[in-house]
Amino acid sequence: MPITTAYKTEIQRVSILDEHGNFDEKLGKDLIPDADLIQLYEAMVTCRVLDEIAFKLQRSGRMGTYPQNMGQEAPSLGAAYVLHKDDWIVTCYRENCGLFWRGVPMESILLHWMGDERGNAMPREHHATPIAVPIGTQMLHATGLAWAAKYRGEKRISCTFFGDGASSEGDFHEACNFAANLEIPVVFVCQNNFWAISSPGKINCSAPTLAQRALAYGMPTIQVDGNDLFAVVKVMRDAAAWTREHGKPHFVEAVTYRLGDHTTADDARRYRDQAEVELWKTRDPITRIYNYMKSRKLWDDSKEAATRERATARANEAVATAEGIAEPHRADYFNAMYAQLPADLATQLATHNTHSLGQTEEAARAAEEALLKAHAHGSHH
Amino acid sequence: MANLNLVQAINLALIQEMEKDDRVLLMGEDVGLNGGVFRVTEGLQARFGKERVVDTPLAESGIIGTAIGLAMAGLRPIPEIQFEGFLGPAYDQICSHAARMRSRTRGAFQVPLTIRVPVGGGIHAPELHSDSPEAIYAHTPGLKVVMPSSPYDAKGLLISAIRDPDPVIYFEPKRIYRAFREEVPEDEYTLPIGKARTVAEGKELTIVSWGASVVQCMQAIEKSGRDIELIDLRTIYPFDVDAVETSVKKTGRCVVVHEAPLTCGFGAEIAARIMERCFLHLEAPVQRVAGFDTTMPYYKLELDYLPDAARVGRAIDDCLAY
Numbered sequence: 001m002p003i004t005t006a007y008k009t010e011i012q013r014v015s016i017l018d019e020h021g022n023f024d025e026k027l028g029k030d031l032i033p034d035a036d037l038i039q040l041y042e043a044m045v046t047c048r049v050l051d052e053i054a055f056k057l058q059r060s061g062r063m064g065t066y067p068q069n070m071g072q073e074a075p076s077l078g079a080a081y082v083l084h085k086d087d088w089i090v091t092c093y094r095e096n097c098g099l100f101w102r103g104v105p106m107e108s109i110l111l112h113w114m115g116d117e118r119g120n121a122m123p124r125e126h127h128a129t130p131i132a133v134p135i136g137t138q139m140l141h142a143t144g145l146a147w148a149a150k151y152r153g154e155k156r157i158s159c160t161f162f163g164d165g166a167s168s169e170g171d172f173h174e175a176c177n178f179a180a181n182l183e184i185p186v187v188f189v190c191q192n193n194f195w196a197i198s199s200p201g202k203i204n205c206s207a208p209t210l211a212q213r214a215l216a217y218g219m220p221t222i223q224v225d226g227n228d229l230f231a232v233v234k235v236m237r238d239a240a241a242w243t244r245e246h247g248k249p250h251f252v253e254a255v256t257y258r259l260g261d262h263t264t265a266d267d268a269r270r271y272r273d274q275a276e277v278e279l280w281k282t283r284d285p286i287t288r289i290y291n292y293m294k295s296r297k298l299w300d301d302s303k304e305a306a307t308r309e310r311a312t313a314r315a316n317e318a319v320a321t322a323e324g325i326a327e328p329h330r331a332d333y334f335n336a337m338y339a340q341l342p343a344d345l346a347t348q349l350a351t352h353n354t355h356s357l358g359q360t361e362e363a364a365r366a367a368e369e370a371l372l373k374a375h376a377h378g379s380h381h
Numbered sequence: 382m383a384n385l386n387l388v389q390a391i392n393l394a395l396i397q398e399m400e401k402d403d404r405v406l407l408m409g410e411d412v413g414l415n416g417g418v419f420r421v422t423e424g425l426q427a428r429f430g431k432e433r434v435v436d437t438p439l440a441e442s443g444i445i446g447t448a449i450g451l452a453m454a455g456l457r458p459i460p461e462i463q464f465e466g467f468l469g470p471a472y473d474q475i476c477s478h479a480a481r482m483r484s485r486t487r488g489a490f491q492v493p494l495t496i497r498v499p500v501g502g503g504i505h506a507p508e509l510h511s512d513s514p515e516a517i518y519a520h521t522p523g524l525k526v527v528m529p530s531s532p533y534d535a536k537g538l539l540i541s542a543i544r545d546p547d548p549v550i551y552f553e554p555k556r557i558y559r560a561f562r563e564e565v566p567e568d569e570y571t572l573p574i575g576k577a578r579t580v581a582e583g584k585e586l587t588i589v590s591w592g593a594s595v596v597q598c599m600q601a602i603e604k605s606g607r608d609i610e611l612i613d614l615r616t617i618y619p620f621d622v623d624a625v626e627t628s629v630k631k632t633g634r635c636v637v638v639h640e641a642p643l644t645c646g647f648g649a650e651i652a653a654r655i656m657e658r659c660f661l662h663l664e665a666p667v668q669r670v671a672g673f674d675t676t677m678p679y680y681k682l683e684l685d686y687l688p689d690a691a692r693v694g695r696a697i698d699d700c701l702a703y
Contacts, residue, residue, distance in 0.1 A: 121487040130486050134477050140443055144450015151432060174443030181438055336484040337523055339546035342619035356657040
């Protein structure tokens with residue numbers, strides 16, 4: 001018997017507006033109404049301004065470790081722009097721009113990195129999950145959330161974000177496999193920013209694209225210029241529509257670049273060439289839209305100045321709100337552990353001690369009262 | 382009333398909760414068509430359909446991770462991990478997410494998940510099919526850990542676990558899956574999570590145990606002919622320290638029995654609490670009869686490892702003679 005081809009495919013890459021200002025009229029015309037484009041631009045600028053302020057807050061000791069989003073504004077924003085309001089958006093930590101577009105307050109993200117869980121107490125209507133710190137784990141939650149929608153006969157889908165490093169994690173593969181085999185509507189968006197802290201792409205993937213990882217799970221997959229908001233909007237709109245219609249997952253590799261360090265605790269100069277960073281600065285997603293709008297006479301210096309001013313005011317307001325929040329109480333972290341505070345925890349809370357000698361009657365009574373109160377109120381939420 | 386073994390009692394609880402609440406669904410490896418490798422979910426896929434009894438890919442982290450998403454969306458998934466030795470790949474999802482989601486979000490999200498896991502040794506199983514990791518999960522804030530020792534308890538505790546708004550690891554001692562039957566009401570009932578059961582009353586010594594070891598303890602008590610109180614903890618976390626305290630203050634002597642390794646086993650926690658609460662009532666040091674600090678041997682030697690009535694009997698004698 002001859003040798004035949006068992007399977008053959010190709011990976012498509014979508015680019016509409018490149019860094020030189022070339023615009024594909026066929027794909028890009030009427031894709032984003034001008035009024036929307038101006039709003040999207042302002043969203044990216046605001047996110048960038050907040051990012052810069054957050055960096056300074058960390059350096060001046062007003063915030064803990066913070067992962068800058070700089071350079072990666074477009075993928076999550078493009079997704080949030082085209083997704084339905086009640087689709088789940090399940091992120092890691094470089095999707096601030098999309099979360100803000102969804103309505104998550106900027107102070108929530110700041111609070112999270114200021115060491116305050118109240119930043120994660122997101123109102124349900126945002127359909128956004130808290131920032132996931134361990135790599136790739138949130139992809140399974142996105143799959144479960146979309147599975148619940150399928151179970152209930154809803155048309156809701158999930159869109160989850162993760163990085164190139166996450167594509168090495170077992171959970172990446174388990175999530176793709178579950179979603180594909182059980183037919184769960186998830187759009188998996190890999191933000192390939194080339195660096196997983198200090199690990200370059202080659203350490204995490206030996207294939208020419210990350211997009212092709214999805215082929216092994218039998219799901220459609222595509223690569224997009226992740227610094228091109230137009231291309232992201234097109235690809236995400238198509239992927240989300242396909243997923244919603246077919247009830248199955250779709251994969252997107254958004255090729256972007258981490259312009260900043262991994263976090264404020266990192267120094268990328270230790271492992272990457274500054275020339276590479278400078279090259280990618282010329283591909284900045286914000287500059288690209290700015291130049292495009294200028295060329296289309298949609299934009300001028302006064303509009304730019306006004307936008308920057310509004311962005312700075314909004315970011316400063318978010319910082320003030322985050323810094324102005326009342327100090328958390330000790331009871332907050334005890335009471336959040338379970339729907340009802342177990343008796344043992346009530347004692348630990350009331351006495352603020354784990355040793356039993358010297359426990360006063362007063363403290364014991366307080367423990368009992370705390371327990372009764374917790375149980376009278378029933379579930380924490 | 383029906384005369385059921387532990388497997389049948391769990392099966393009945395699952396049927397009743399699934400009939401009552403369509404948010405409840407089962408998922409795991411071989412739980413559907415095959416009814417689970419221990420047949421605990423026998424007949425459930427035929428009864429409730431493939432949407433509610435789901436055969437998943439073979440990926441434990443995937444099972445728990447997607448179940449967390451289902452639970453965050455408001456459903457009540459009951460994932461099965463086929464053997465406790467396969468919990469390892471799911472450890473990250475259980476401890477990093479299921480246990481922390483409520484706390485992390487200050488209650489904005491909750492994870493009402495019941496993870497069913499066959500546990501423990503004594504059935505001539507291969508490697509990683511016979512361990513007792515309950516202390517690991519009891520040491521993880523945000524989880525509840527339950528382990529029944531009888532069909533009656535199994536049904537009542539499972540229904541409580543399913544209805545609990547927090548994640549519960551429900552360990553099923555496989556050694557007693559079919560070891561005996563007892564009367565189990567067909568009517569719905571619940572048993573509170575966090576309350577121990579006094580299996581036998583006595584005045585001379587207290588034995589605290591849980592899971593399949595409770596049966597070994599009952600045999601040891603019978604052989605000893607002494608007046609011994611036996612407390613089945615039922616729930617490892619939250620732990621019913623009051624029940625233990627009351628009993629030990631009465632008897633002044635205590636033996637704790639579990640299959641898990643001695644060091645950092647949950648018996649250590651019990652001994653510490655007894656010392657704190659019952660110091661002046663103690664007539665003898667608290668004794669622990671536990672698995673050894675070895676890996677669980679393959680089955681030719683598993684009975685050598687597991688606490689049995691003889692080892693418990695010696696501890697009883699030593700503690701009474703002190």
